[in-house]
Amino acid sequence: MALELELVSPIEVAKDVALAVQEYTLLSAQSVANFFRRPLYMGDMLQQADLIGVGSLPIVILTGLSVGALLALNAASTLQRFGGITLIGQLVSIGMVTELGPLITGLMVAGRNASGMASELGSMIVTEQIDAMRALGTDPTKKLITPRIGATAFMLFFLTIIADLLGLIGGYAVAHLIFGLNSQQSAGRRIYDSHCDRCHEPYSTRGKKGPGLKGMFQHKYLSLSGLPANDERVTDIIRLGRNEMPGYSQTLSSQDLQDLLAYLHTL
Numbered sequence: 464m465a466l467e468l469e470l471v472s473p474i475e476v477a478k479d480v481a482l483a484v485q486e487y488t489l490l491s492a493q494s495v496a497n498f499f500r501r502p503l504y505m506g507d508m509l510q511q512a513d514l515i516g517v518g519s520l521p522i523v524i525l526t527g528l529s530v531g532a533l534l535a536l537n538a539a540s541t542l543q544r545f546g547g548i549t550l551i552g553q554l555v556s557i558g559m560v561t562e563l564g565p566l567i568t569g570l571m572v573a574g575r576n577a578s579g580m581a582s583e584l585g586s587m588i589v590t591e592q593i594d595a596m597r598a599l600g601t602d603p604t605k606k607l608i609t610p611r612i613g614a615t616a617f618m619l620f621f622l623t624i625i626a627d628l629l630g631l632i633g634g635y636a637v638a639h640l641i642f643g644l645n646s647q648q649s650a651g652r653r654i655y656d657s658h659c660d661r662c663h664e665p666y667s668t669r670g671k672k673g674p675g676l677k678g679m680f681q682h683k684y685l686s687l688s689g690l691p692a693n694d695e696r697v698t699d700i701i702r703l704g705r706n707e708m709p710g711y712s713q714t715l716s717s718q719d720l721q722d723l724l725a726y727l728h729t730l
C-alpha cells in the first residue's frame with residue numbers, strides 16, 4: 464500500500480484547533496456547572512479523592528522535600544557572600560509557601576493523574592461503556608468528570624500543605640546538617656541588626672563607621688586592631704567597646720552576647 468500523504472490546508476488545522484478549544488471549554492464549564500445539579504455522586508468523589516489525593520502523596524512528599532532542600536542548598540552560597548546565611552529560613556519558607564509548593568504540587572498531581580484518567584476514560588469510550596451509561600439515563604460528565612475535578616481540587620488543598628511542610632523540613636535539614644545553622648544564630652542576627660548594623664557591614668571587609676566584619680573569625684587576628692580573633696577577645700570588645708565604639712555590657716545580657724557571637728561566626 465502506498466503511503467498517502469495528505470496536504471491539509473492551514474485553515475482546516477486552525478478550525479480543528481478552535482474546535483478542540485471550544486469543546487474543552489464547554490466540557491469544563493459543564494463539569495463545573497454539574498456541582499449545582501443533583502445527583503452529586505458523592506461515592507465516586509470519595510473514591511477519586513482517595514485515588515488522586517492519597518495516591519499522589521508519595522510523589523508530592525518526595526518533590527516537596529527535595530525542592531526545599533535544593534532551594535536552601537542553592538541559595539546558601541549567594542547568601543553567604545552577603546553575610547546573610549542565617550536568612551536561609553526566611554528564603555525557603557517564603558519561596559516554598561508562596562510559590563514553589565503550590566506550583567510543584569499542581570504539576571505533580573497533573574502529571575501523575577491526567578494520563579491515567581485519559582486512558583481510563585478513553586478505554587471506556589472504546590468499550591462503549593459511555594454509550595451504555597447514556598442509554599441508561601446517566602449523564603457521563605456528571606458521573607465521570609465532575610467527581611474527578613471536585614476530588615482533585617479538594618485534595619490539591621491538602622497536598623499543597625503537605626508539600627509546603629516537607630519543603631520546610633528539607634530546607635531545615637540542609638541548613639542544619641550541612642551549614643550547621645540553628646536558632647541561636649537567628650537570634651544573634653536580630654541583635655546585630657538592631658545594635659551593630661549601623662556601624663558595621665556584615666558582607667564586606669570595608670565598613671561604615673567601624674570596620675566591616677565579614678569573615679572576622681576566618682583569620683587569626685582582627686583586621687583593624689590586630690587583636691586575636693577569638694570568642695573571648697571579641698566578647699570583651701563588645702562588652703567594653705573601643706575608641707569610638709560604645710560598650711554593650713549594660714544593654715546585652717550574656718545570652719544575647721552568646722547569640723551574637725554565634726551569628727558573627729557565620730559571617
Ligand code: HEC
Binds near residue numbers: 672685688701723
Ligand atoms: C557607633 C558605631 C558602632 C557600633 C554601634 C558598633 N561598633 Fe564595633 N566598632 C566601631 C568602631 C569605630 C570600631 C573600631 C574601633 C577601633 O579599634 O578604633 C569598632 C570595632 C569593632 C570590632 C573590632 C574590629 C577589629 O578589626 O579590630 C568588633 C569585633 C566590633 N566592633 C564588633 C561590634 C559589634 C558586635 C557591635 C554590635 C553589638 C558593634 N561593634 C557596634 C563602631 C561601632
